[in-house]
Amino acid sequence: MVRLFKHYVPNAVLLLGVLDFVLLLIAAEAGWQVRAWQIGMETEGLHTRIPQLLSFAIPLQVAMVAVGAYGPGALRSLRFATSRLLVAVSLGIIFLSVIFFLVPAITFWRSNLFYAMIVSVTALIAIRLAAGSIIGGEAMRRRVVVLGAGPQAARIRTLAARPGANFTVAGYIAMDTPQIAVPEARARGAITNLADHVLALRASELVLAIEERRNALPLGDLLRVKTTGVMVCEISTFLERETGRVDLQSINPSWLIFSDGFSSGRLLSAVAKRAFDVIASLALLCTTFPIILLAAVAIRLETPGPAFYRQRRVGLYNQTFEIVKLRSMRRDAEAAGFPVWAAQDDPRITRVGRLIRKVRIDELPQCWSVLKGEMSFVGPRPERPEIVADLTRAIPYYAERHMVKPGITGWAQINYPYGASIEDARQKLEYDLYYAKNYSPFLDLLILIQTLRVILWPEGAR
Known part of the structure; x- marks a missing residue:
């Protein structure tokens, strides 16, 4: 990579x-x-x-x-x-x-x-x-050696077996662990010199996938491997790089604190991002106004009620704000009085609503929130306060996604289909944390460009 x-x-x-x-x-x-x-x-x-x-x-x-x-x-x-x-x-x-x-x-x-x-x-x-x-074949894949043979090592084996993997595992080395999940792993005691063994396997990287690291890291071996020119990487960083998301199952607070990243608040980046948001939101509101107007008329003709609706969402630093969207559901969609996630083929969605959701026209009025500075074009999708409260209790590190300004599109939106469950929210959080950690104007540009793919092939729209 x-x-x-x-x-x-x-x-x-x-x-x-x-x-x-x-x-x-x-x-x-x-x-x-x-x-x-x-x-x-x-x-x-x-x-x-x-x-x-x-x-x-x-x-x-x-x-x-x-x-x-x-x-x-x-x-x-x-x-x-x-x-x-x-x-x-x-x-x-x-x-x-x-x-x-x-x-x-x-x-x-x-x-x-x-x-x-x-x-x-x-x-x-x-x-x-x-x-x-x-x-797309073996020649372009990096060869890695995995230090460990437990469940963490098994996760790497599963990832390597997926089509399109960017690496291949040259070998597994079992440390002293009570749970062996990779039977083909070679015992550390059977290897005289770990550095020579890694070089003999023609590996360019050694990945630490040890279940319990306390007093178990072979520091001398790792130092010798490192000085031979082979990269030494722990599993959280390895999974972040290979999957494009921060793996919640393997990370801990110290990794988040001491790893690089989380620099979206730097002055130059913030100024450039805000300047783009203002210019782009003004341009998009002006050019798409006829489309928004036609969609609003179609909504009013199909069902009674307003064409637009306002909804409270959680934004930067957990501050709430109101977003404006074109209404795509019946007026009584939440007659029960509590938030309900949209489901596949949700009967509350109108015919016009289904169309504008597929091509993301219902999102266009949110450019007003971008212009006001409450949102950005790129960032984690803002959720409702009630849903945020539930997810914060259920998912670790969920509150950290609010350390960056929410967006109309984001890294999670172009990499993960529409989600309507806690597990979906967990998966999308991993992408949101990757974005917050590795933010740059280049990543924003890449997300904006690839949003077109989501519009052309809207498999996840609901």
């Missing part, structure tokens, strides 16, 4: 992204050369077309990230990858048309774009066909 701006990116994804960007530049140049040859035009040096080449490659690369062309499914299945690439190119054509209309000086002619699109789709599919088994 490579860490970019505090966010972990798998080696295979980074390599594929670089190859794709190079191919897009080549495709753009090929499209230019073909069109120039057709009309008999003499071409100038490559340096004269750098803005045009970049204006083609960057939007298409962003579209590929947005639709999930670098997700685990795209690395394992050529069919899945091809479908996502076609959607990305279609979105790219729309965006490039807008750029051509607004800033024609930095774009190619439309005829150049046609040829460049054909070349790019062919090249992108070809590279996945030719190198797919390598990029």
Whole structure:
């Protein structure tokens, strides 16, 4: 894994992204050369077309990230990858048309774009066909040795067996533990020199998965392994890196305190985030006002009652505020007088409500809360005070999600389907804590881009 701006990116994804960007530049140049040859035009040096080449490659690369062309499914299945690439190119054509209309000086002619699109789709599919088994295969996976053979080590074994895993376990080493959950583990007493053993397995990392660390850490062995150049990592940090979430089952308060991160309050980042929120919320409210108005009219025509509704939510530092949303349920949805989570095929949701939920139109009025500073575009979803009180009692560290400003979209929303239970809330909290811990403008941008995937494929909408 490579860490970019505090966010972990798998080696295979980074390599594929670089190859794709190079191919897009080549495709753009090929499209230019073909069109120039057709009309008999003499071409100038490559340096004269750098803005045009970049204006083609960057939007298409962003579209590929947005639709999930670098997700685990795209690395394992050529069919899945091809479908996502076609959607990305279609979105790219729309965006490039807008750029051509607004800033024609930095774009190619439309005829150049046609040829460049054909070349790019062919090249992108070809590279996945030719190198797919390598990029998504064993060669790109890191080899790790797990120190431990209990339930914690078994969790790593389960994670390594999942499709799309970024590592493979080269071996397990059993310490003195009463519970052996990994039978194939080799006993520590049977290994003369731990450092030599790890090197012989060609491992690049040693993961500590010891159940009871008190007076059980082999500090001398770990020091020798570390000085050989092999990374030594404890399980909480390892799981955070490999899963993109903070694992509540393995962490403890000291890990949260002494690990790096939780720097969202830094002045420069906070100013940049707030500036983006103000500009983007104003722009979105202005451009989507007709859509909000049409949805409001449709809601009023279908069911009696107001088109908008206000609801108390818990925000930054546990302060409550009111959000405004388009009403997607019947007016008597909570006639019993207490909050009820939305369920799959919830009968309280109206026909118009089901549609606006799927495409997230009901969330648009929340831009007003963003403009006022009560919310941000990116952050943990704000919950109702009654639900927060229940979840704080049931889930450890739940209160820590309120140390960052809540958002319309977030890391949990793009990685986990809609949840309506305490276990779902626990899973989403792990993603929220990862966001709070590893916040950066880069992560915000990545979440905003990938929100498009959630809108296009709304499997979790309720």
